[in-house]
Structures are given as C-alpha cells and as structure tokens.
Amino acid sequence: xLSYLVRRIAYAIPILIGVNLVTFALFFxxxxxxxxxxxxxxxxxxxxxxxxxxxSERGYDKPLLYNAQAEGTRRLTDTIxxxxxxxxxxxxxxxxxxxxxxxxxxxxxxxxxxxxxxxxFLIGLLAYVSFSLLLAFFRATYVDFSGxxxxxxxxxxxxxxxxxxxxxxxxxxxxxxxxxxxxxGIDAVKFLVLPVLVALVASLGERTRWYxxxxxxxxxxxxxxxxxxxxxxxxxxLFTHVLRNAMIPILTGAVVVIPLLFMGSLVTESFFGxxxxxxxxxxxxxxxxFAVVRAMVFLGSFLYIVGLLLTDISYxxxxxxIRLE
Amino acid sequence: MSDLKIVVLWxxxxxxxxxxxxxxxxxYIRRKEHLIAPWRRLAQSRAGMAALVVLALFLGxxxxxxxxxRPLVSGGGNGSERSYAVEVLSLLDVLLAPLRERKEKTYSAxxxxxxxxxxxxxxxxxxxxxxxxxxxxxxxxLRDPATERIPDIGMRTARGVAYGGGLWLLADVxxxxxxxxxxxxxxxxxxxxxxxxxxxxPWNVILITVGVLLLVAGPVFSLAAEYHVLGTDxxxxxxxxxxxxxxxxxxxxxxxxxxxxxxxxxxxxIMAGYFGGRTDDVIQYLxxxxxxxxxxxxxxxxxxxxxxxxxxxADMFETVSHRADFRLLFLCIILGMTSWTGLCRLLRGEAxxxxxxxxxxxxxxxxxxxxxxxxRHILPNVMHIVLIAIVMDFxxxxxxxxxxxxxxxxxDPSMISFGTMINGARLEMAREPxxxxxxxxxxxxxxxxxxxxxxxxxxxxxxxxxxxxVRARTTVDDTEGTVSPALAVEGAMR
Numbered sequence: 001x002l003s004y005l006v007r008r009i010a011y012a013i014p015i016l017i018g019v020n021l022v023t024f025a026l027f028f029x030x031x032x033x034x035x036x037x038x039x040x041x042x043x044x045x046x047x048x049x050x051x052x053x054x055x056s057e058r059g060y061d062k063p064l065l066y067n068a069q070a071e072g073t074r075r076l077t078d079t080i081x082x083x084x085x086x087x088x089x090x091x092x093x094x095x096x097x098x099x100x101x102x103x104x105x106x107x108x109x110x111x112x113x114x115x116x117x118x119x120x121f122l123i124g125l126l127a128y129v130s131f132s133l134l135l136a137f138f139r140a141t142y143v144d145f146s147g148x149x150x151x152x153x154x155x156x157x158x159x160x161x162x163x164x165x166x167x168x169x170x171x172x173x174x175x176x177x178x179x180x181x182x183x184x185g186i187d188a189v190k191f192l193v194l195p196v197l198v199a200l201v202a203s204l205g206e207r208t209r210w211y212x213x214x215x216x217x218x219x220x221x222x223x224x225x226x227x228x229x230x231x232x233x234x235x236x237x238l239f240t241h242v243l244r245n246a247m248i249p250i251l252t253g254a255v256v257v258i259p260l261l262f263m264g265s266l267v268t269e270s271f272f273g274x275x276x277x278x279x280x281x282x283x284x285x286x287x288x289x290f291a292v293v294r295a296m297v298f299l300g301s302f303l304y305i306v307g308l309l310l311t312d313i314s315y316x317x318x319x320x321x322i323r324l325e
Numbered sequence: 326m327s328d329l330k331i332v333v334l335w336x337x338x339x340x341x342x343x344x345x346x347x348x349x350x351x352x353y354i355r356r357k358e359h360l361i362a363p364w365r366r367l368a369q370s371r372a373g374m375a376a377l378v379v380l381a382l383f384l385g386x387x388x389x390x391x392x393x394x395r396p397l398v399s400g401g402g403n404g405s406e407r408s409y410a411v412e413v414l415s416l417l418d419v420l421l422a423p424l425r426e427r428k429e430k431t432y433s434a435x436x437x438x439x440x441x442x443x444x445x446x447x448x449x450x451x452x453x454x455x456x457x458x459x460x461x462x463x464x465x466x467l468r469d470p471a472t473e474r475i476p477d478i479g480m481r482t483a484r485g486v487a488y489g490g491g492l493w494l495l496a497d498v499x500x501x502x503x504x505x506x507x508x509x510x511x512x513x514x515x516x517x518x519x520x521x522x523x524x525x526x527p528w529n530v531i532l533i534t535v536g537v538l539l540l541v542a543g544p545v546f547s548l549a550a551e552y553h554v555l556g557t558d559x560x561x562x563x564x565x566x567x568x569x570x571x572x573x574x575x576x577x578x579x580x581x582x583x584x585x586x587x588x589x590x591x592x593x594x595i596m597a598g599y600f601g602g603r604t605d606d607v608i609q610y611l612x613x614x615x616x617x618x619x620x621x622x623x624x625x626x627x628x629x630x631x632x633x634x635x636x637x638x639a640d641m642f643e644t645v646s647h648r649a650d651f652r653l654l655f656l657c658i659i660l661g662m663t664s665w666t667g668l669c670r671l672l673r674g675e676a677x678x679x680x681x682x683x684x685x686x687x688x689x690x691x692x693x694x695x696x697x698x699x700x701r702h703i704l705p706n707v708m709h710i711v712l713i714a715i716v717m718d719f720x721x722x723x724x725x726x727x728x729x730x731x732x733x734x735x736x737d738p739s740m741i742s743f744g745t746m747i748n749g750a751r752l753e754m755a756r757e758p759x760x761x762x763x764x765x766x767x768x769x770x771x772x773x774x775x776x777x778x779x780x781x782x783x784x785x786x787x788x789x790x791x792x793x794x795v796r797a798r799t800t801v802d803d804t805e806g807t808v809s810p811a812l813a814v815e816g817a818m819r
Contacts, residue, residue, distance in 0.1 A: 018614035026626050031633045039633050152783075156720065156776035158727050160747055161768050164754065172759075266621055267728055285625045286733050288633075293626050300619035308617075 001316075008312060012305045016089070019301040023294050024085045033060035033080070036290055040097065058097065058291070059083055084294070093295040096284070102295045105280060112182055113264030113276030115192055120199045121261055124207065125254060127200060129247075132211035137238055139216060148212070154205030163271045166198040180273035195272045199265065211250060218246045248319050255314045259303035263296075328397040330409045334650040336577050336657075337391045343584055344388070363709070366788040371530045373784025378534040379777035383572050390417035390573040393646070413646035417573075421566055424549060427462035429561035432753075435762050436552045438464030438474055463553045478552070482544040489543025493536040500528060556762035559749060567741050568766045574742035575774060577653060578660065578726045579719040585654075586661030587668075587711065594669040595703055598676025599695075608673070612666040620663040621732070627659045628652075628734040649737035656729070656736060660722060668714045675707050709789040716785045720778040727771065743767045 037054040038046050055061040062080050070078045077083075084094065093102035135147040171179040177194040218224070219242055227237045264278035273279070277296070284292035354360040367373055395409040418425055432441035439457040446456050459465070467473045504524065505515035519528045545565070548554050555564035597608035615623075635641075635648065642648035679685060679702070688698050723743075729735035730744020731751075738745060750763035 014610065015614050015617055018610065019617055022614065022618065023626065026630050031630045031637075035633045035637050039636060152779050153776065156772055156779050157768075158724050158743075158747075158771055158775075160727060160731060160751075161764075164747075164751065164764060168754070168759070260619070263619065266732060270732075281622065281625070282732055285629065288629060290629065293622065293629065297618055297622045297626055300622050301617040304617045304619065 005309075005313070008309055012309065015305060016302065019298065020085050020088060023297050024081060027290055027294055028064060028080055028084070036060075036288075039288060058095070084291075088295070088298045093298075094291060096292050097287075097289045102292055105292075106277065106295070106299065109264075109275055109277045109280050110262050111276075112188075112274050113269065113278060114261060115188060116195050116199070116268065116274060116276065117261035117264055119192070119196045121254070121257070123196070124200055124203065125250075128204065128207040128211055129243075129250065131204070132208045132215055133238065133243065135208070135212045136215035136219065136242070137234070139219075148209065151205040151209040151212075154201075155209070156205075159202045159267060160271075162198050162202040163268065166194055166201075167271070170194055170197075180271070182272075182274045191272070191274070195268050195274065199268055211246075214246050214249050215242060218242050221245075251318060252311055252314050255311045256304075256307040258310065259306040260300070262303060263300055329394045330397070332393040332395055332413050332646075334393055334413075334647065335654045336581060336650055337393055339581050339584065339654075340388070340391045340577060343580060363788045365525075367784055368526045370784040370788065371527045372780045373788075374527055375530050375534045376777040376780035376784065378531055378538070379773060380781055382538060383576065383774055383777070386417065386569055387573040387576040389420065390415045390570065392416040395644075411644055413644055415573075417569065421569065424563045424566040427553075427563065429460050429463065429553070429557045430458075431557070431559060431561055432760055433460055433463055433553060433557045433561075435554060435556040435564075436463075436474075436478055436548065437556065438467060438470035441760070460553075462551075463557075464551060466551055478548065481547045481551070485544030485547030486540060487543070488547065489539040489541070492543070493532075493539045496535055496539075497532055500532060504528065555766045558746075558763050559753070564746075564763050564766045567746055567763075568770045570741040571743045571746060571767070571770065572774070574653065574736060574740060575723045575726060575771070578657060578736075579722045579778070580715075581654070582657040582660045582664065582722050583668075583715045583718050585658050586665040587715075589661075590665040590668040590672060591704075591707075591711065594672025595676045595699055595707070597669070598673040598678075599680055599699060599703060601677075601680075605673075608669070612669050615662065616666040618663075621729070623663055624656075624659050624729060625732065625734045627662075628656065628729075631655050645739050649740040652737045653740060656726075660725065664718060664722075668711070671710055671714065672707055675710055676703055679703050679706055709791070713782075713786050713789055716778070716782040720775045720782065723771065723775055723778065727767075743771050 033055050037051040041050055065079055065081050067075050067078045096102050135144045138144045167179050170176050182191050227241050264276040266278040266282050269276045269278035270282045281296045393413050393415050395413055398408050398410050443455045444458050445453050447453050464470055501516045505512050518524055522529050545554050553563050558564055593608045597605045685702055727744040730742055731748050735744045736742045746763055746767040753760035
C-alpha cells in the first residue's frame with residue numbers, strides 16, 4: 001500500500017510540472033508582460049516608462065528563463081519562470097495585481113466556498129441515489145419513464161436559469177430567503193439555503209440519470225438473478241445486493257470531486273454574492289488579473305490530482321477485488 | 326458589378342465544410358448496407374425523429390445565418406471607388422430585415438404598443454406629462470391601442486393559426502402522396518397507415534412535430550409583422566430577432582468544437598492504443614496533464630490571453646464581425662482542447678481492444694502496413710464512438726457557451742448569443758415590474774435546442790452503440806460488446 005502510494009505521488013509530480021509549464025506558456029510566452037501592462041494600464045496611459053514601472057512593481061521585469069546578468073544560481077532563480085511559476089509548487093502564490101496577498105485571500109475564501117459545496121455534495125449524493133433507486137425499482141413502468149423524461153428535461157435547462165428562477169420565486173415572490181449575500185456563523189444559514197437548493201435541483205437530472213444507468217447495469221448481473229431465484233423479495237434484492245454493489249462506482253466516482261469542493265462554483269457564487277473562491281476567480285477574470293487566474297489554475301489542477309489519488313485509494317477500500325500493484 | 330461583397334468568415338467556411346462532409350458521407354453510405362443499417366434504426370426512433378425535426382429547423386436557421394456579405398454603400402458607378410458597409414450582414418438578416426430595423430428606444434413588453442418606461446412627453450399645448458409613450462413600430466398601426474390592441478392580436482393569431490394549419494395539411498398530403506407513390510398503394514391506405522404508425526419511419530410523429538412547429542410559427546410570423554412578439558431589449562432591439570440570431574452561435578459552438586479537435590483526438594487516441602509503449606506513455610501524459618486543469622479555468626486563461634493578443638493586433642481584423650468571428654473560432658478550439666481528452670481516452674481503449682482482434686492479427690501476419698491497418702481496419706470500427714461522442718457533446722457545449730459568456734470569457738460581447746442575452750437581461754431582474762421577456766426567450770429557445778439535442782443524442786447512442794444493442798437482444802456478458810460493429814449490425818439484421 002505504501003509503496004503504491006509513493007509511486008502514485010511520484011507519478012503526479014510530472015503532471016503538476018506539465019500544468020505549470022502550460023500555464024507559464026499561456027501567460028508569459030503567448031503574451032509578453034508588455035502586452036499585459038498595456039491592457040492593464042489602458043490605451044491612454046501607455047508610455048514606455050509606465051510599462052516599465054508596472055512591470056517592475058510586479059516583478060515582471062526580469063528575463064524569462066535565464067538571467068545572464070546575475071551570479072551563480074541566481075542566474076536561474078532571478079527569472080520570471082522561477083519567481084512566478086516554480087514558487088507555485090511551494091504554494092507561494094505571490095501578490096495579485098492589486099497588491100493583495102493571493103495565499104491569504106485563498107485561505108479566507110475557502111470557508112464560504114466549502115459552506116455551499118459540502119452540503120450540496122452530501123445531500124446531493126443522498127437525494128440522487130434515492131431518486132435513481134426509486135426509478136430503478138419501477139423500471140420499465142410509467143413511473144420510470146416519466147422520471148427519465150423529467151431528468152432529460154431538467155438536464156436541458158441551463159444552470160443559470162435555475163439560479164435566476166430560484167432567486168425570483170423563493171426570494172422575490174415568496175420572500176423566504178435573501179436574494180444574495182453572506183453572513184457569519186449561524187447567520188450564514190439563511191443565505192446558504194437557496195444556493196444549496198438551487199445547486200441540488202440543477203444537477204438532479206444528470207446525476208439521477210447517470211446513477212439509474214449504473215443501477216440498471218448492476219441489475220442485469222448474474223448475482224441478482226441468483227438472489228431473485230432463491231426467493232428474495234425485490235426490495236431486499238435492491239437494497240442489500242444491488243445498492244451495495246452499485247455504491248462502488250458511485251462512491252469512487254464521487255471521491256474525485258471532494259478536493260475540488262474547495263474551489264467552489266463560479267456561477268453560483270457570483271450570482272449569490274458569496275465571497276468564496278469561485279467569485280474570486282470570476283472577479284479576477286473580469287479585471288484581467290493574470291496572477292490570480294494563474295494561481296487558481298495551479299490550485300485547481302493540484303486539487304484534481306489529489307482527487308485522482310484519493311479515487312485510487314478508495315477503490316481498494318470499498319472493493320476487495322482490486323489490489324494495488 | 327454586384328452591389329454586395331461576399332464575406333466568408335472562418336466559422337462559415339468550417340460550417341459549410343462540415344455540411345459538405347456530412348452530405349458526402351451520406352452519399353457514400355447510400356448503397357452500403359452494413360453502414361446504413363444503424364441509420365435505419367435511428368430513423369425508426371420516435372423521440373429521435375421528433376428531435377430531428379426541431380434540430381433541422383434550428384440548423385436551417387443557422388445555415389441561412391452563415392451566408393455573410395457586406396452591402397455596397399457608395400460607389401460602383403463609373404470606376405469610382407467602391408466602399409462597402411462596415412457591418413457584415415447575413416442572409417437571415419435580410420430575411421428578418423423588418424425585425425432588425427424596427428428598433429425602439431428601450432424596453433417594451435411582448436406585443437406591447439407602449440414603451441416599458443414612463444417618459445416626459447410634451448403635449449401640443451405646451452404642457453408636459455409623464456406617460457408611457459407609444460412605440461415607434463410595435464402596434465403603430467392601431468389608432469387607439471387600449472381598445473383595438475387585444476382584438477387585433479386575436480385576429481392576427483387566428484390568421485396565423487389558419488396559415489400554419491393550412492401548411493400543415495399541405496405537408497401531410499405531400500408526405501402521404503410521396504409515400505403512396507413509392508409503395509404503390511392508394512392515398513387513403515397510405516394515410517391510414519401513417520396515422521396508425523405502422524410505417525417503418527414514424528411519419529405520424531414527424532408530422533405532429535411539424536404541425537406543432539407550424540402552429541406556433543404561423544401566429545408568430547403574422548404578429549411579427551406589426552408587433553414585437555417577444556418584446557424589445559434595453560437598446561430597443563427585437564428579442565425575437567436576437568433569439569433567432571443566437572441560434573447560429575450556439576450551433577457553431579456545439580458542432581465546430583468537436584470538429585476542430587476531432588483529428589487530434591483520433592490521431593492521438595488511435596496511436597496511443599495501437600502502438601502502445603513509449604508513444605502511449607507520452608500521449609497519456611499529455612492528456613492527463615490537460616485534463617487536470619479545471620476546464621473553465623483553462624478556457625478563462627486561454628481566452629484572456631487571446632483577448633490580449635487581439636487587442637494588441639487590432640489591425641488583423643477587417644471588421645468587428647471578423648474579430649468576433651475569430652474569437653468564436655478560438656473559443657471553439659479552446660473548448661475542444663478541454664474536451665478532446667475524454668474522446669481520446671475512449672479511442673485509446675477501443676484501439677487497445679481492437680489491436681488484439683483476430684482480423685487485425687491476421688492483417689498483421691499478412692504484412693499489411695500499419696498505416697493501412699489503422700485506416701482500413703481500426704478507423705471504421707471506432708467511428709461509431711466518434712459519432713456518439715459528437716452528438717453527446719453537443720448539448721453540453723451549447724449550455725457551456727451561455728455560462729462562459731456570462732463569466733466574460735465566452736463569445737465577443739458584440740456577438741449575439743444566448744449567453745450575451747442572459748447576461749444583458751440578468752441585471753434587470755431587480756426592476757419592478759420585472760423585465761422577464763429576454764430571459765424567457767433565451768430560456769425557451771435554449772431549452773428547445775438542448776432538449777432536442779439530448780433526445781437525438783440518446784437515439785443515436787441507442788442505434789449505434791453495439792453494447793446497447795447486444796444487451797437488448799440477448800443478455801450476453803459485457804465482453805460481447807467488443808464485437809466489431811459491422812458484425813453486430815449483420816447480426817441485428819437477420
């Protein structure tokens with residue numbers, strides 16, 4: 001187990017380096033810091049001096065990869081690549097273009113993001129599994145058929161309409177929850193109810209349909225036929241045999257998103273005005289703050305790779321047939 | 326000597342290339358029984374055909390909207406310098422010229438005769454009052470909207486329904502006549518067969534879908550002559566026009582995205598699976614790395630950098646439309662970059678399986694070159710996966726466009742799309758009473774398009790996926806699903 005883990009982590013490192021190189025190429029090679037300075041300063045104030053000042057304030061005035069003027073190891077470390085890209089490996093995100101410490105912002109904003117994403121994840125898993133189990137129980141009847149039709153219809157609606165509709169009905173017409181905003185402590189609950197609810201409904205169709213397929217696939221297997229043949233009731237078959245076996249692909253499929261819960265959701269957070277990482281990213285995109293976007297790309301990839309690692313481990317925990325070799 | 330200059334935008338060229346490719350493929354498989362069989366199965370699916378009718382309507386609008394030109398503004402006489410409008414128009418713009426040109430001042434509700442906001446109006450006697458002013462075009466033919474508007478709308482709706490119904494009857498007769506002639510039966514037998522649903526292709530479902538569309542389109546057209554059927558937006562543009570124009574953007578995103586990255590996914594996926602070894606390692610590393618970057622962030626990062634590039638190279642683009650089109654194409658490529666990894670992995674797995682099949686082993690033993698094995702034996706046998714992937718991806722991409730445009734990394738703000746429509750309308754949520762019609766229009770059009778695409782994709786998957794078919798026929802173990810589709814098709818035909 002330990003050697004497998006070490007090997008998997010070792011395998012993740014080149015991927016992380018690859019991600020780093022891709023972002024470096026995107027942000028510093030396709031567009032030079034000069035271009036970025038011009039955009040940030042606006043057309044009116046562009047002078048060579050202003051660009052030079054903008055660059056030196058943010059440390060973009062160094063050579064890209066190799067500093068011929070420096071001495072010793074500083075030839076390699078006193079460069080944009082080292083300062084802006086290599087340091088990401090130590091989670092040193094540097095400063096945003098407005099001068100704020102990105103690492104601090106990320107730590108502060110993880111909480112609110114998680115406050116939405118975690119309930120959605122947990123309640124969602126429970127709700128979707130129950131709903132799809134219901135459909136699977138009534139398979140090939142009108143209940144199942146209308147359930148699938150409902151799922152396809154729900155899938156065909158853009159997530160933004162769920163948010164807009166939810167805000168309109170729940171907050172404006174019924175006045176049950178505030179339209180947007182965020183509070184501290186217990187106060188936060190009333191702000192969280194609506195976003196969580198909307199996020200749950202928004203992914204209901206797709207998830208339920210997906211889980212239903214897994215259940216049906218499982219129900220076609222031999223052990224289910226055996227269970228029925230020995231006279232177990234259909235409910236018993238469903239809960240003690242099918243559910244347990246179908247939970248393997250469902251759980252292992254869900255594990256990969258757990259680390260990404262920290263990243264929050266771009267659209268939900270920005271619509272509901274929640275100060276999480278998602279709205280942070282949106283704001284950064286809007287103000288073309290390249291440093292923040294770069295940091296979020298790296299963080300997102302890192303968390304995804306952690307998720308893949310957790311998936312591999314969870315396979316072995318829930319399915320004894322899989323051995324880590 | 327023409328008074329317009331034809332403009333072929335990048336996406337236009339690709340759209341028509343795709344269309345030509347599809348037609349050529351259709352012509353190619355016309356006489357090949359083993360290739361046409363899954364399409365026959367598809368044609369028998371009721372939901373699939375109903376969805377296809379709706380999709381065909383959208384596709385038609387999108388294609389008409391893909392023929393661009395710039396009208397002549399001045400010159401053209403005796404050797405004087407010709408100059409063309411800065412604005413690039415499409416054939417659809419010409420057809421919808423009344424809708425496009427009848428701009429109001431600002432918001433107006435659907436079918437309204439007055440503006441949505443009060444304005445100060447000066448009366449002939451010099452007094453000033455605050456009132457809802459009349460619209461410039463919507464309901465302008467009415468003398469007293471308060472009493473005449475509702476009856477007028479009713480009459481026009483009835484007329485539209487009559488037109489739609491008439492066209493529907495015509496369609497019914499034409500379809501039945503054609504079928505009756507082909508099958509050499511009488512009109513009445515054929516008509517009964519069609520409506521009992523005993524024709525192979527579910528013509529009754531197709532006719533009902535066409536009928537519903539005609540019955541909706543009839544009144545809309547007849548009302549659009551004098552009203553803004555779906556209201557107007559903030560700058561007074563007709564929302565119906567905006568919705569129809571958005572269709573092309575959605576279609577381009579949905580289709581070209583997969584098309585531009587298809588060669589990459591095919592090449593790398595098959596190479597990884599077939600060659601294995603070092604090649605496989607490198608390709609796997611490549612797609613795992615790209616896959617690790619969260620999609621939206623990669624798109625955002627890439628679009629931000631292109632934006633900078635486009636701002637610094639502004640002289641590259643002839644008109645605003647060229648610029649918006651370049652961005653649209655780039656968005657397609659970037660969206661494709663984040664989605665080709667999935668298809669690549671699927672193809673790698675399939676190629677890995679196919680490599681061990683007897684007929685490939687036999688070809689190898691005969692000394693057939695590897696390139697030829699790939700093109701003759703592997704490629705045709707993974708095409709169903711590619712097709713399923715293309716149709717399955719479509720609806721997701723249409724939805725993604727709206728989100729990305731909202732986030733600010735989607736299409737160019739000057740390009741009409743569902744995303745820009747939603748983004749513009751969202752801020753008006755807080756108004757009292759609410760401006761709901763832009764959102765509602767975007768919702769209805771998007772919902773129809775995506776629902777049709779989803780239903781069609783399901784039908785395509787059911788018709789083409791050998792695993793679904795094998796499982797449906799007998800309950801063979803899943804490994805049976807790896808039989809080459811050609812074999813499975815023959816099995817299904819017997």
